[in-house]
Structure formats: C-alpha cells, structure tokens
Amino acid sequence: MNYKNQSILLIFISAIVSILLICLLLISNYIINDLKINDVFIPITTSLKDVGEIPTSKFAYLTFDDGPTHVVTPAILDILKKENVKATFFVVGKEIEGRENILKRIYTEGHSIGLHTYSHNFKKIYRSCDEFIGEMKKTSDKVKEVTGFSPKIIRFPGGSSKRLNDFTLIDIHKNNYKVYDWNVNICDGINPNLSVSELIKNSHTIKGNKNEAIILMHCNSNNKTTVKALSGIIKYYHDLGYTFKAITTSTPEYYYRFKN
Numbered sequence: 669m670n671y672k673n674q675s676i677l678l679i680f681i682s683a684i685v686s687i688l689l690i691c692l693l694l695i696s697n698y699i700i701n702d703l704k705i706n707d708v709f710i711p712i713t714t715s716l717k718d719v720g721e722i723p724t725s726k727f728a729y730l731t732f733d734d735g736p737t738h739v740v741t742p743a744i745l746d747i748l749k750k751e752n753v754k755a756t757f758f759v760v761g762k763e764i765e766g767r768e769n770i771l772k773r774i775y776t777e778g779h780s781i782g783l784h785t786y787s788h789n790f791k792k793i794y795r796s797c798d799e800f801i802g803e804m805k806k807t808s809d810k811v812k813e814v815t816g817f818s819p820k821i822i823r824f825p826g827g828s829s830k831r832l833n834d835f836t837l838i839d840i841h842k843n844n845y846k847v848y849d850w851n852v853n854i855c856d857g858i859n860p861n862l863s864v865s866e867l868i869k870n871s872h873t874i875k876g877n878k879n880e881a882i883i884l885m886h887c888n889s890n891n892k893t894t895v896k897a898l899s900g901i902i903k904y905y906h907d908l909g910y911t912f913k914a915i916t917t918s919t920p921e922y923y924y925r926f927k928n
C-alpha cells in the first residue's frame with residue numbers, strides 16, 4: 669500500500685470513528701434526556717398520589733340508643749357540638765315525656781332522630797309484628813308532636829338478629845320504615861361500667877365492611893362513661909379519615925342476614 673492509499677484509509681477510519689462517536693454521543697444524550705423526563709414524571713406521580721386523598725369513602729355513624737335522658741343526652745350533645753359532628757339518636761317514646769326540650773335540641777342541632785319503640789319492653793314489643801310497628805308509630809307521633817318531623821329510620825331493641833324475617837321486613841317497608849343495626853359495639857349497653865379506655869378500645873372493632881362503621885352507643889342515665897369516651901372515639905375515626913354522618917332515609921339499610 670502506498671502512502672496515498674494509507675492516507676485515504678486513515679481518513680476513512682477517522683471518519684467512521686467520528687461517526688461512531690457522534691452516534692454514541694447522541695444515544696447517551698437521548699438516555700440522559702429520557703432520564704430527565706422520568707425524573708420530572710416521578711414527582712408528578714407522587715403529587716397525584718397526594719391529591720388522591722381528596723375523595724373519601726369511609727363513613728362513621730355515631731348512634732345513641734335509649735334516650736332522651738336528662739343528664740347524659742345533653743352532655744353528649746355538648747360534645748357533638750364542640751366536635752362539630754352529626755349523630756343519630758334512636759329514641760324511646762316513653763322517655764320523651766318531660767324531656768321534650770332535649771328531643772327538640774337533638775333536632776334543632778341537626779342530628780337524626782330514629783325510632784326505638786315506645787316501651788322498650790321486649791316481652792311486649794316482640795309479641796307480634798303489629799305490636800312492634802304500633803310502638804314505632806306511637807313514638808313517631810310523639811316525635812312529630814314535639815319537632816314537627818316524623819322519623820322513618822328504626823332500630824330493634826337488642827338488634828334485629830333472630831327477630832327480623834321476610835314477613836316482618838315486608839310490613840316494616842310497607843310502613844316506609846328502614847332498619848339499621850350496627851357493626852361496631854362499644855358494649856356500653858351490656859356493661860355501662862366499662863372504663864373509658866375499654867369503651868374506646870371496643871370502638872376499634874368493625875365487623876364486615878371496614879369503610880362503613882355504624883357505632884352502637886347508649887345515652888341511658890347510667891352511661892356517664894360513654895360521655896367521657898366519646899371524644900376519644902371521634903378522634904380515632906377522624907384520624908383514620910372517616911367522615912361522620914347522621915343516618916337518614918338515604919343511608920342504605922343495614923340489618924343482619926336472616927334465615928327464612
């Protein structure tokens with residue numbers, strides 16, 4: 669190979685090397701750019717995840733049975749007002765006598781009123797379906813007399829389990845009532861002497877659907893510890909992202925499965 673040919677070959681090799689180098693540069697630049705794009709995407713995705721906490725679908729329903737009572741019901745209302753939380757009171761008709769102002773307060777402060785029979789006497793109310801519905805109607809009339817409002821949501825004393833069946837449900841629905849049991853029980857009805865910490869601990873157990881907590885509590889005259897535990901129960905559900913709601917006829921019915 670003469671000198672001229674050697675030079676041409678050298679120039680040719682240099683050109684190929686240069687092209688390869690340029691290609692390499694372009695590819696690495698592309699990779700870097702790509703990484704930059706990904707880098708930009710990462711925080712965007714993260715921020716979208718943060719935005720994801722806006723829609724909440726976890727609801728907590730605080731429910732108080734057996735009232736109204738002179739001391740406990742107003743004390744519960746005071747706490748609910750302070751915490752800005754709406755709740756549901758399943759009232760007993762005979763307890764309204766002489767406590768009309770307390771029932772009125774429940775209503776004017778935006779809580780829901782439900783029916784929990786007139787006598788709360790198990791032997792009487794569960795004698796027949798007619799008796800049971802008759803007691804609800806009597807209580808509804810009393811609530812209407814005081815507040816001007818006729819409740820349509822009901823709770824079985826002791827729960828609907830083994831008491832509700834296809835036939836009674838038809839009658840209940842014919843009268844436009846909706847049934848609400850519970851899936852959280854702080855056990856203040858069975859044992860009003862439980863400590864504040866025991867009541868709060870009991871409120872943490874949700875049976876079934878964890879996104880809907882229907883919490884059973886009582887406002888009998890002996891439920892003073894329930895009053896003390898209430899803020900702690902509200903805090904627990906609030907911190908977990910639950911929204912507090914009162915039960916209305918728009919709330920899907922909740923009753924225990926029954927065998928026909």
Ligand SMILES: [Zn+2]
Nearest residue numbers: 733734825826
């Ligand atoms: Zn009760």
